[in-house]
Amino acid sequence: MFSSPDPAPLEAAHAVSVADALALPELAAGSPEVVAGADGLQRQLRWAHVVAGTSAIPLLEGGELVLTTGAGWPTDPEGLRRLARELVAAEPAAVILELHTAYAEPPAPLVRACEAAGIPLVALRREVRFVQVTQRIHQRMLALQTEALAARAEVHTMLTELGLNRSPVDYVVERLSETLDAPVVLEDSAERVVAWSGRGHDPESVLAPWSRATDPDGGAGRGAADDGAGDGTTRTEAHGSRAASAAARSAEAVLPTGSERVPVEAQGERWGRLSALPGPPHPAGRRTVLELGAFALALGKLADDREWLQLSSKRLFDVLLSGRYRRDAELATQLAAAGLPLEGRVLLGATLRGIGDFGAHDSLEHAILETALRRAVAPEGRAIIVTDPGAGARDGSRAAPPGEPETRAPLLALLSFPQDDPRVAPAQAAATPPLAARLARELDMLLPSTTPKAWRAHLALGAAGTGLRSLIASMERVRAAGRLRAVAGAGRVTVQQAERQALAYLVRGIAADPEVQEFAAETLGPLIAHDAASGPGHSGDLLRVLGAYLEHPANRSLAAQRARLSRSVFYQRLALIEDLLGVDLSDGTTIATLSVALLARG
Template sequence: MTSLPAPDAASFTVGDLFALPEMQAGDPELVSGADHLDRPVRWAHVVAGSSAVPLLDGGELVLTTGAGWPEDPAALARLTSALAEADPAAVILEIGTHLRTPPPALVQSCATHGIPLVVLHREVRFVQITQRVHQRILATQNEALEARAAVHTMLTELGLNRSPVDYVIERLSETLGAPVVLEDSAHRVVAWAAGPGAAGSGTAGSGAADPARPATLTEAEAVLAPWADPAARDRRLPEGWVRVPVEARGTRWGSLTALPGRPHPAGRRTVLELGAFALALDRLADRDGDQWLELSSKRLFDVLLGGRYRHDTELATQLAASGLPVEGRMLVGATLTGIGDFGSHESLEHAILETAMRRAVAPEGRAILTPEPDGTLLALLSFPPADPRLDAGRATPALATRLAHELDMLLPDTTPAAWRAHLSIGVPGRRIGGLITSLERVRVAGWLPAVAATGRVTVQQAERQPLAYLMRGLSATPAVQEFAETALAPLLEHDRSHGPGHSGDLQAVLQAYLAHPTNRSLAAQRARLSRSVFYQRLALIEEILEVDLADGETIATLSVALLAHGGTT
């Protein structure tokens, strides 16, 4: 016998029987099972007498005239009960030759077991019905094989083209016409696609009392809600969902899930299994095993920094689904970069910095990291309320101390002594908007002089350097640029015309002075000049700019101008 089609595949059903001309010729009447016409028909079988009933496997379309059935009511009840318990797709009973009406016992048994019972009021040739049903079943199964081959070819081409994982998920979603989500073994969303015409998409703010939380869910919220809620992960899979593991060689990397959608000729589970196999092969080829993590992080930072979300709740859903809890947490943006010669390949430096940061925020905290083109790590951090690692009141932040400890455990002995990790910490907050602002400010600020240092970690903090962060954020505006250029123009022109060294490095001298305006001896040390030479250059700066460096307003003006120009104070 032919195998039973996948339950989620497009298959020939009991309801399809009524469209057959051979069935219509028998004047069919549906007696019971109107709610079960979607039952797939595996095969058609003519049953005569009572001896054939034990031979049924289930899923067959049973055609009978009732010939050879017992007349004793008790025996007939046992037979019809056995027939229903064999779980046929449906029972077609032709009346008129052996039975005038359908036996009540048969009607009751079919109704109890949810099996459609169809009565034919005119005589037909069963061989014509079985022949047509078998043709349709074989055509459907051939379509399923062709559909499976098409999916296999598509995934093979994607593999040969080395297509990224997120594109593979998009193609699977298009194939199934439904949202598809790839999660890792920790239930963090790696990639997802909403599918064409996905349910749950909506216009931000439509019909909502609170514009920050529209009544109509966006695609991201509708699809990713179960992954954003840790309690929902252990619940039973909702009806219509299909989930398959992504695994190979005894290692399970995650799961592939399809939300409800239209049937697929090859079966929705079959399509997902083929996709999971392709993803497993790709994961085996990823020797470092970091592709999924990098993909998830890059996607989230593109969404956040590119403004690719409709409202804060949508972004919060995506962050939570990717492993960064938001609700009731303290959120902060940060950057981490290596300063100086690392003494080894930059990929090792990047890996150590990322690992050290993840360990520094664990176990209570969570982090999502991604590298900038220049190698700087961007970080989104989430901590429980009142976590001491975010206490800006400490001379040295506890997060930096933890980071320095983790670096000591990870750095090779060959790392040059001068190498440092520079950590920039934004202003913590409890809202998504604050997290975005926190990250953007530390990103724009770039490198500033450290306010603290511990081990191999130097630290700058937005809360302790508000003016520097503010001016770096405003430095791109035309008005601020004009202000900085006007205030510093003679000094910058002097440095350009004289070159570095001697009196041609006045900007660096001014930076050192403005960092310690009340202690010129310390400023001279920071400028690496003798006090006499340092004082001479300060006098030259006052002459060129026509200012008094002892004046408070002058100090403030030049400090702001240097910060806006891109220098540090």
């Protein structure tokens, strides 16, 4: 299934080095002495050659272990200097000179030349059989090559099976990490971490290079508009964004020494890079394994262009919402590595959902909402967005505000803005938040002309703050609040805002408490029972009427309009509510009590 990259040479740890050759019994018997270039003992051998005289030196191709007795070499100083220059210029891995045949000691010009070039010069004080030496070295090299090919085939088979099984990206990265016994990180073209794995390694140490590379003020460097063609933009627009991103980046993740990094690309398009942090050698070569993995990931990207973006977002929200992190710094590093900087930024959680009939498939609505929000946040802002994974279980029993249609699962968003960004300015009474106005403009450009006029996008904004704890609290509260009646709007966007609906956000945040649920059930019990009954006098809409009234307690005519009832029928319903509950709906304490109960019930 996979067309493998070109074979790579053996890595240093899996090739025969000069030091390995000197440790062979056949060479050790010659009492080898390193007289020059001792720092080059880890140089790799490409082959081993016995060289007699000087005529064979021009035929060397580099990397050979040269075995010689010096027979046929010149003895005059100028001739030796010329020989030394020619031999070093051929770049052998090392030179082994057996003494007593032509020389009692290594020639001084050769010693100086090898030392200057860092090429080990080894003197043998005793005679050895060069044929046995070359045979042993070649056997060992061939054995390592065979082992490398077998290991490469094993990795190739593993990745083929993963491809046939349509294994997700994070699982492929996990298997690569297990194969290399080292942390492996997949990043996209904007250097945001898509997936990583490293058993026994904490996120802070693995993702630190990508966290440090976050550039909040670098324009398109890690902008929300860089997410590519999976979010509703065209492939041309996405490619242009990636090109601009690459040009605008001022910082890249600098990996520790010993790391490997390869591009993930296909059909002339680069989507990101795959990196392996330092670890033990692999028989097939760490880089070869990484290249095979990168090719498999590229094929997966061709098959599903959105998977990378979705995977990264889902993983981070799973960590945040489930509390699967040990320290705040651990989660902050993961968020920063994924392109959401926290340091010196204004942070908040938000939800976005469509209301009413969209007139097309839900997937198109989802893509347009996500794209519009990303564009509204860009370029200075950053966003991580995902469909709420618990929307069905949590919102299924929570009714929409009175008189309004139900909605699909909302998008959850973590937002990060510069400190002075006007889009997160303090809320003002009766004013439309600037972010909502920007979102409305983006939607106008993206929505199909066939979208029904009644369709709306509902934006819920959590409280803005600084620091990770503030971001988590904002996300949890706006998510718990669900959809509330809007306090502002712009174009097709309606808005609810924590700063202007503090009571609603507070009550919804504690609504799961058994005592709060018991309070809501006892307070509203008679109305719930009446709505559930049938027959004369049982309209089934008292809770909806109460909700409309509590939204506008000082304007019953407007409340009747919200409930979509005539004023006379609306007033009859209010009288029935007062009678069933034994309360006066004009009393402030009663209004507050019923408001809390209705919010808690959802």
